[in-house]
Each structure stands twice: as C-alpha cells, then as structure tokens.
Amino acid sequence: MYNSEVRGRLIEGDKSLGQISREIIAPIHAKTPIWWYGALLVSLGMFGFGLYCKYITVTTGIGTWGVNNSVAWGWAIINFVWWIGIGHAGTAFSIFLLILRQKWRTAINRAAEAMTVVAVFCASLFPLLHMGRPWLFFYIFPYPNTRGPLWVNFNSPLFWDFVAISAYLLISASFWYFGMVPDFATIRDTAKSKIKKAVYGFFAFGWTGSSREWLRFEGLSFVLGGIAAVLVVSVHSIVSTDFAVSVKPGWHTTIFPPYFVVGAIFSGFAMVLTLVITMRVLYKMNDFITDSHIDAVCRVLVFISLIMGTAYMTEIFMAWYSGSEYETYLFFHTRIFGEYAPQFWAMFIANAIVPQLFWFKKMRRNMWVVFIVSIIINIGMWFERFNIVVTSLSRDYLPSSWASYSPTWVEVGFFIGTLGMFIAGVLLFFRFIPMIAISELKSVAKFDKPHNHVKHTGHE
Amino acid sequence: MNKEYILGVFNDEESLIEAFGKVKEKGVMPVEVFTPYPIHEILEGMGNKTKITHAAFFYGLFATIGILGFLTFAASYSWPLNYGGKPFNAFPSFIIVTIVAAILSITLLTLFTFSARAKIFPGKKPKIFHERATDDKFVMVLDKESMGSENEAIQSIIKEFGEIE
Numbered sequence: 040m041y042n043s044e045v046r047g048r049l050i051e052g053d054k055s056l057g058q059i060s061r062e063i064i065a066p067i068h069a070k071t072p073i074w075w076y077g078a079l080l081v082s083l084g085m086f087g088f089g090l091y092c093k094y095i096t097v098t099t100g101i102g103t104w105g106v107n108n109s110v111a112w113g114w115a116i117i118n119f120v121w122w123i124g125i126g127h128a129g130t131a132f133s134i135f136l137l138i139l140r141q142k143w144r145t146a147i148n149r150a151a152e153a154m155t156v157v158a159v160f161c162a163s164l165f166p167l168l169h170m171g172r173p174w175l176f177f178y179i180f181p182y183p184n185t186r187g188p189l190w191v192n193f194n195s196p197l198f199w200d201f202v203a204i205s206a207y208l209l210i211s212a213s214f215w216y217f218g219m220v221p222d223f224a225t226i227r228d229t230a231k232s233k234i235k236k237a238v239y240g241f242f243a244f245g246w247t248g249s250s251r252e253w254l255r256f257e258g259l260s261f262v263l264g265g266i267a268a269v270l271v272v273s274v275h276s277i278v279s280t281d282f283a284v285s286v287k288p289g290w291h292t293t294i295f296p297p298y299f300v301v302g303a304i305f306s307g308f309a310m311v312l313t314l315v316i317t318m319r320v321l322y323k324m325n326d327f328i329t330d331s332h333i334d335a336v337c338r339v340l341v342f343i344s345l346i347m348g349t350a351y352m353t354e355i356f357m358a359w360y361s362g363s364e365y366e367t368y369l370f371f372h373t374r375i376f377g378e379y380a381p382q383f384w385a386m387f388i389a390n391a392i393v394p395q396l397f398w399f400k401k402m403r404r405n406m407w408v409v410f411i412v413s414i415i416i417n418i419g420m421w422f423e424r425f426n427i428v429v430t431s432l433s434r435d436y437l438p439s440s441w442a443s444y445s446p447t448w449v450e451v452g453f454f455i456g457t458l459g460m461f462i463a464g465v466l467l468f469f470r471f472i473p474m475i476a477i478s479e480l481k482s483v484a485k486f487d488k489p490h491n492h493v494k495h496t497g498h499e
Numbered sequence: 500m501n502k503e504y505i506l507g508v509f510n511d512e513e514s515l516i517e518a519f520g521k522v523k524e525k526g527v528m529p530v531e532v533f534t535p536y537p538i539h540e541i542l543e544g545m546g547n548k549t550k551i552t553h554a555a556f557f558y559g560l561f562a563t564i565g566i567l568g569f570l571t572f573a574a575s576y577s578w579p580l581n582y583g584g585k586p587f588n589a590f591p592s593f594i595i596v597t598i599v600a601a602i603l604s605i606t607l608l609t610l611f612t613f614s615a616r617a618k619i620f621p622g623k624k625p626k627i628f629h630e631r632a633t634d635d636k637f638v639m640v641l642d643k644e645s646m647g648s649e650n651e652a653i654q655s656i657i658k659e660f661g662e663i664e
Contacts, residue, residue, distance in 0.1 A: 055635060181573060188578055192580070192582055193573070193596060194582055205603075206602060221536075228630045242621075244620055244621055244623055245620070246625065248533045249532070250533075253538075255551055259551060259613045263606060266559075266602045269602060273595070280595075478536045479536070481535050481536045482537065485511075485512060
C-alpha cells in the first residue's frame with residue numbers, strides 16, 4: 040500500500056503529540072495581534088454597510104436593485120450561487136478525502152468546514168431578501184396553516200432548494216462542531232486561565248477521550264460522513280435545477296447538475312487555498328500545512344479546471360450542434376462575441392486557462408502564484424454565475440422582452456456586506472477555535488516517524 | 500464509590516497497545532482507557548460495541564417513509580392544487596425533498612443518539628482521571644480490587660512500558 044511518501048511528510052519538524060497541541064492552540068492563548076483588530080474593524084464596517092443596503096432593500100423594495108421584468112435575477116442570485124459553491128468545499132473536502140483515505144486532509148478540513156458554515160450562512164441571506172417581504176419567510180415551511188391548509192409547491196425547485204440549503208447549513212454546522220469537541224477538551228485541559236477552562240469546558244460537552252466516547256464518535260463520523268457525501272452532491276445539483284428545470288436558452292440543459300457540483304468544488308477548493316495560505320502567513324502554520332498539502336490541493340484544482348473547460352466547450356458545442364437558433368444566438372451572439380463577452384471571457388480564462396499553471400511544480404510551490412491564482416479562480420467562478428444568470432434572462436425567445444442588466448449600489452453593497460461577514464467569521468475562527476483538527480492530526484502523526492516502522496492500526 | 504484506581508500512563512500508542520494486551524492476558528480488564536485520538540485495538544479490545552450505525556439506518560428508513568407519506572398526503576389529499584396540469588401525486592418530484600430531508604433527520608437523530616449514549620452533552624462535568632489524556636498521554640485506568648493477586652505483575656507490566664501514577 041502506498042503511504043505518505045507520495046505526498047511528502049504530513050507534519051514537518053518531527054513534533055511530539057504535546058507540541059502539536061501546543062502549537063495549534065497557541066493563537067488562542069496568545070495576545071490578540073493588532074492586525075486582527077484592524078481587520079475585524081474593516082470587515083465589520085463592510086458588514087455594517089451591507090446591513091444598511093439590506094435596510095434600504097426591505098424598507099423601499101426590490102426596485103432599489105437593478106433587476107427588471109426580464110432579468111429578474113441579478114447579483115442576488117449570482118452571489119447566492121457563488122457563496123453556496125464556496126460553501127461546498129468544506130464538506131466535500133472532509134467527506135471525499137475521508138472516503139478516499141487521504142491523510143493530508145487532517146490539516147485542512149477544519150478550516151474548510153469553518154469556511155463552509157460561514158459561506159452557506161452568507162448565501163442564505165440572498166434568497167431571503169430577494170423575496171421582497173422577508174418577514175413572510177415562514178410561508179415556505181410546509182406547516183398546517185389557517186390558509187387552507189395551503190401547502191407549498193413540492194414540485195418547485197425553489198422549494199427543493201430551500202430544503203437543501205437549510206439541511207446543508209444544519210448538517211455542516213453539526214459535523215463541524217462535533218469534530219471540534221475533542222479539541223475543545225484539549226484546550227480545557229491545557230488552559231491556565233479559569234475563564235478559558237470554564238468556557239471551553241462548556242463547549243467540550245464533558246469530553247474525556249475515553250474508549251466508550253471514541254467508539255461512538257467513530258460510529259457517528261462514519262454515519263455522518265456517509266450520508267453527507269450524498270448531500271454534497273445533491274445540494275448543488277438542486278441549486279442547478281433552479282435553472283435547468285426552466286425552459287430558458289442556456290439553462291435547459293442536462294449538463295447542469297454535474298457542471299454545478301464540479302464548479303462548486305472548484306471554487307470552494309480555491310477559497311480553501313486562499314484561506315490556508317493566509318493561515319500559513321499569519322499564524323506560521325507551515326509545519327502542519329506544508330508545501331506538499333498546498334501542492335495536493337493545486338493538483339486537484341488543475342484536474343477540476345480541465346473538467347470546467349470541457350463543460351464550457353460542451354455547452355458551446357451543443358448550442359451549435361443542436362441547431363436551435365435560440366441556443367446558438369445566446370452562446371455566439373450574446374456570450375462569446377456579444378454584450379456580455381467580457382464576462383464570458385473572464386470566466387473562461389480564469390477557470391479553464393489560468394489554473395493550467397499548476398501543471399508546473401515550480402508554480403505549485405510558489406505561494407504567491409498559488410495565492411493569486413486561487414483569487415483569480417474565485418473571481419472567474421463569480422463571472423461564471425453572472426454568465427448563467429444574466430445572459431440567459433436578458434436574451435430569451437422574444438426580442439421585445441430583451442433587456443440589459445447592471446447592478447445598483449444597493450446590490451453591490453449587499454454583496455460587500457456578505458464579504459465583510461465572511462471575513463469577520465474567519466477572523467473569529469482564527470482567534471477562538473483551533474484552526475486545525477488537533478486530535479485527527481495526532482492520529483496521523485505516527486506515519487511521519489523515521490523509518491516508518493509503525494504498525495498500522497487500521498485507523499486513518 | 501471510593502474505589503482505588505491505578506493509572507498506567509504511556510507516552511505513545513504502541514506502548515499502550517502492548518501493555519493493554521499484556522494486562523488483558525493476565526485476565527484483568529481495565530476500567531477505561533483514555534487516549535488523545537481513537538485507537539482501534541483499544542476500542543475493539545475493550546469489548547464495547549456500538550449500534551449507532553444500525554440506529555441511523557432505522558432513522559433513515561422511518562424518516563423516508565414519513566416524509567414521503569407526508570408529501571403525498573399534503574399534495575394529493577389534504578389540499579390538492581393543480582400546478583400546470585401535473586398529477587397531484589407527482590411522485591418523482593417528491594424524491595428530492597425526501598432524500599434531503601431524510602439525510603437531515605438521520606443526522607440530527609444520530610447526533611442526539613450519540614449525545615445520549617456517549618453522555619456528551621452541554622453542561623456535563625467531566626470526570627478527569629488524567630489532565631493530559633486529551634493532550635499527549637495515553638492513560639489506562641485499572642481498578643485495584645479487580646486485580647487481586649495479579650497486582651504486582653500488572654504493575655511491572657505498566658512500568659515496563661510507561662509509568663504508574
């Protein structure tokens with residue numbers, strides 16, 4: 040069986056188990072750095088501006104946005120799909136790599152899952168506000184009501200989406216939290232201050248690390264891992280049916296569910312890279328998130344980038360090959376050479392061409408290149424959603440209903456607000472939660488010992 | 500409950516596993532073993548079994564039946580509405596909600612089961628035998644009474660691989 044040799048060392052510097060706990064917990068016990076307060080202030084400012092834009096949206100109405108009768112979905116839905124896509128990586132990362140027994144996941148999965156929870160939360164705000172009257176939000180729950188009872192339309196992808204997103208938020212949050220319980224116990228038992236002992240002790244739920252607890256913990260991980268894998272694939276497939284079930288040119292295609300799932304994992308992995316490189320720089324986590332960890336994520340990205348490129352080409356080919364003049368017009372006269380050509384090419388270059396840099400080891404090992412490419416991918420994936428949402432709506436079957444779309448400052452502000460919320464969430468995560476799954480990392484530490492004489496215990 | 504315990508404290512997984520095996524050979528079962536991460540030899544050796552996966556299966560089964568039943572009831576019996584001429588009992592479009600909501604039910608119910616069976620819940624006061632068992636020590640707890648005449652033999656086994664505290 041191949042082992043960690045292929046991947047390089049999992050943890051650099053021959054650390055003892057005690058060292059692993061100490062170094063990962065260090066940022067929690069250390070004095071909060073000045074930059075942290077600065078960054079939190081900026082992100083809260085962005086968040087506040089977003090709140091103001093939400094206030095305007097609710098008090099005045101959706102008319103403050105740039106959407107119109109034809110392009111009824113604008114930035115709100117673009118950003119919703121973008122955030123959900125990013126939120127996909129956390130669970131995808133943990134689950135798929137767990138199933139594939141990839142030990143290198145242990146250093147990154149905690150950060151990826153934290154990112155998931157915050158991103159899904161950001162995403163859920165967009166459809167909520169897009170309802171126009173968010174205080175009637177509860178109408179979407181199928182509960183016995185005095186209006187009939189008038190049940191919701193179970194055939195509608197919008198209802199499927201609501202169920203999927205709420206389930207995904209709850210499940211990824213609980214998966215993340217229960218993974219942290221043993222680590223909270225480690226903080227409780229190593230903390231000197233009484234307040235920390237009490238607070239982390241509360242969140243540790245009385246964990247002691249006994250064999251009875253671990254046995255059931257393993258069972259729980261097994262169950263959650265197995266069913267969350269289904270969820271990861273189904274959630275973004277459902278998001279894609281919001282589009283694919285309609286009959287708009289460019290939307291009504293069978294390629295959409297896999298295309299969306301792969302795209303989501305692509306953008307999520309790029310965001311994971313952005314995040315872990317930041318962790319390496321700010322918190323000196325290089326020994327745990329080694330160059331070979333980054334290298335592994337880059338290799339995944341270059342592969343997914345090829346799939347994305349293939350999907351784009353397939354769409355274009357089918358538009359031409361189908362002989363449908365609406366499809367042909369949309370792809371060739373609106374997207375590739377038309378009004379929205381800049382957005383189309385931004386998407387194509389950022390997602391299908393730039394990541395090809397990762398074929399070269401030199402590029403994968405240069406953190407600046409990796410960081411910049413990861414940001415470019417995130418921007419490219421945003422443009423992909425712009426292409427999907429806006430172009431199809433602005434050029435449908437009736438030329439009399441063609442319309443253009445550009446966002447107003449309220450929509451832009453709303454998006455900036457969610458960016459602020461995301462950054463603030465990540466900062467709180469850096470400060471108060473162990474950034475790396477300590478107990479999982481310890482369980483793989485033995486595979487790094489010299490000569491690798493260690494007996495395999497069957498536990499990954 | 501004033502039992503006297505002996506704590507065998509080990510520095511690594513291998514020493515714990517070897518000592519655990521030898522102690523068991525002497526016919527003594529440790530009361531409990533505390534480790535910083537799960538070790539399968541210990542989990543199996545302690546003889547406990549978990550049925551959490553079976554429970555999850557039944558949660559899934561009942562959730563699926565319940566949700567599908569509810570959707571069919573609400574859409575075709577309670578207040579049927581005509582959506583673009585589709586049949587009231589539009590079974591294929593119920594499948595998606597059924598899958599996702601069943602996954603949610605399984606997750607939440609399994610979490611509650613875990614919490615109840617492993618006794619991990621908010622506000623619980625942990626009984627800590629050794630503070631570093633969640634950090635870097637592997638701790639085996641033995642009951643002095645149950646060791647009986649093997650007391651010294653077991654103490655020497657522990658000393659061979661770790662320390663007694």
